[in-house]
Amino acid sequence: MNKLSTFSFAARIRSFSYALSGIAVLIKSQHNFWIHLLATTLVISCGLFFQIDPIEWCLVILAILAVFVAEALNTAIEFLCDAVSPAPHPLIQKSKDVAAGAVLISAIGAIIIGLIIFLPYFKAYL
Numbered sequence: 001m002n003k004l005s006t007f008s009f010a011a012r013i014r015s016f017s018y019a020l021s022g023i024a025v026l027i028k029s030q031h032n033f034w035i036h037l038l039a040t041t042l043v044i045s046c047g048l049f050f051q052i053d054p055i056e057w058c059l060v061i062l063a064i065l066a067v068f069v070a071e072a073l074n075t076a077i078e079f080l081c082d083a084v085s086p087a088p089h090p091l092i093q094k095s096k097d098v099a100a101g102a103v104l105i106s107a108i109g110a111i112i113i114g115l116i117i118f119l120p121y122f123k124a125y126l
């Protein structure tokens with residue numbers, strides 16, 4: 001455990017830059033994240049087109065963030081697994097599969113929220 005050090009703005013800015021570089025790694029290395037970004041662009045375009053209300057925006061943003069966060073944690077677990085055990089191991093397989101399952105669960109939830117919000121708008125538009 002780190003000993004408590006004195007507060008420093010420079011250290012906080014450094015920590016922030018580490019987090020940003022983590023996001024850059026996520027974008028560069030994860031093809032699934034590109035799919036999430038594409039889906040996000042589509043959903044935001046639909047939200048703007050149909051002028052959904054503020055509560056609906058909040059739900060859409062929460063659904064998008066849930067998928068992004070799940071994908072980020074899944075990626076972190078994958079990197080850790082590969083560092084700890086590059087050789088095949090049944091627990092590494094379980095760990096990676098459970099982490100991937102978390103992404104799938106969040107994506108299914110996001111799709112359900114998207115359908116509940118946007119289907120009525122699509123029906124009214126057609």
Ligand SMILES: Nc1ncnc2c1ncn2[C@@H]1O[C@H](COP(=O)(O)OP(=O)(O)OP(=O)(O)O)[C@@H](O)[C@H]1O
Binds near residue numbers: 088089092093096100
């Ligand atoms: N070191 C390992 N030991 C045991 N099983 C592993 C190991 N590495 C990966 N696996 C398993 O092999 C399968 C495929 O893993 P992989 O990481 O290629 O998944 P993927 O989601 O298809 O890859 P990507 O992240 O590139 O989309 C998964 O079931 C995963 O749990």
